Amino acid sequence: MGRVSGKKAIITGGAQGLGEATAKMLAREGAKVAITDINGEGAEKIAAEINAELGDGTAFAWQHDVTDGERWKTVVQEAHDAMGGLNILVNNAGIGSLGSVEDEDYAMFQKVMTVDVDSIFLGCKYAIPLMRDHGLGSIINISSIAGIIASGNYVSYNTAKAAVRHLSKSIALHCAKTGGQIRSNSVHPVFINTPILDRTKEMFGEAEALAKLGRQIPLGKVGEPDDIAYAVLYLASDESKLVTGIELKVDGGISAM
Numbered sequence: 001m002g003r004v005s006g007k008k009a010i011i012t013g014g015a016q017g018l019g020e021a022t023a024k025m026l027a028r029e030g031a032k033v034a035i036t037d038i039n040g041e042g043a044e045k046i047a048a049e050i051n052a053e054l055g056d057g058t059a060f061a062w063q064h065d066v067t068d069g070e071r072w073k074t075v076v077q078e079a080h081d082a083m084g085g086l087n088i089l090v091n092n093a094g095i096g097s098l099g100s101v102e103d104e105d106y107a108m109f110q111k112v113m114t115v116d117v118d119s120i121f122l123g124c125k126y127a128i129p130l131m132r133d134h135g136l137g138s139i140i141n142i143s144s145i146a147g148i149i150a151s152g153n154y155v156s157y158n159t160a161k162a163a164v165r166h167l168s169k170s171i172a173l174h175c176a177k178t179g180g181q182i183r184s185n186s187v188h189p190v191f192i193n194t195p196i197l198d199r200t201k202e203m204f205g206e207a208e209a210l211a212k213l214g215r216q217i218p219l220g221k222v223g224e225p226d227d228i229a230y231a232v233l234y235l236a237s238d239e240s241k242l243v244t245g246i247e248l249k250v251d252g253g254i255s256a257m
């Protein structure tokens, strides 16, 4: 308990999946959390669950499409004011798309880039100036193992998540040079059992889908949301105060092959 005690965090895409698990983990470890999502009702539901468990004023919610730069400005300022500061930004919201360079629609390619990459540029652009006033800060960008290992039918997702990896490093070096208080790292999950896998489960049935995906991973199974939330917790806490510009792979060994 208390690994991020007193810290204030924004988590995008926090209405479900990895964002929900991360928001709950950070709150249980002592942080105040601002949960944002394009699904505003979902964000409010998770904030209410956290407040019921940990007390009112622990969690706050905003409806926010992370591709909207103007809304980013408002949300970071309002979250900062509601929580009494800002130390942690978890850029988690993201979408995937299946398709090769020949099959993928150009509009979809651009959408994935906007949601997965532009959102992080915007979030960091507007959050960093507010984070600077509050001591040690940490930016955690959720990439994917698909940002390191490519496959023929993930052209948009591979491209976007690889960009997140390098964007995180550029931000890390900029922040190191301008005061050194704020760190920036990327996290690279392998398949994790969240609603993002719903389509695969519909195609093969849940048990077969999880088994099929698990067989691709040396440790033999799909991950749980808390496997990623624990990685974010470490990077968010001051335990990792010398860690910046890294890519933390939580991948069951797949990238070791």
Ligand SMILES: NC(=O)c1ccc[n+]([C@@H]2O[C@H](COP(=O)([O-])OP(=O)(O)OC[C@H]3O[C@@H](n4cnc5c(N)ncnc54)[C@H](O)[C@@H]3O)[C@@H](O)[C@H]2O)c1
Binding pocket: 012, 013, 014, 015, 016, 017, 018, 019, 036, 037, 038, 039, 042, 064, 065, 066, 067, 092, 093, 094, 095, 096, 115, 142, 143, 144, 145, 188, 189, 190, 191, 192, 193, 194, 195, 196, 197
């Ligand atoms: N689950 C996995 O297997 C896995 C593996 C590697 C990386 N990731 C990455 O982790 C992150 C979270 O994934 P997840 O599995 O929890 O997915 P998910 O689909 O369960 O949840 C994503 C959340 O992001 C929100 N969102 C989508 N578009 C948005 C937008 N434009 N603005 C604001 N919110 C938006 C959704 O409403 C949803 O609540 C994503 O960036 C994803 O690419 C997931």
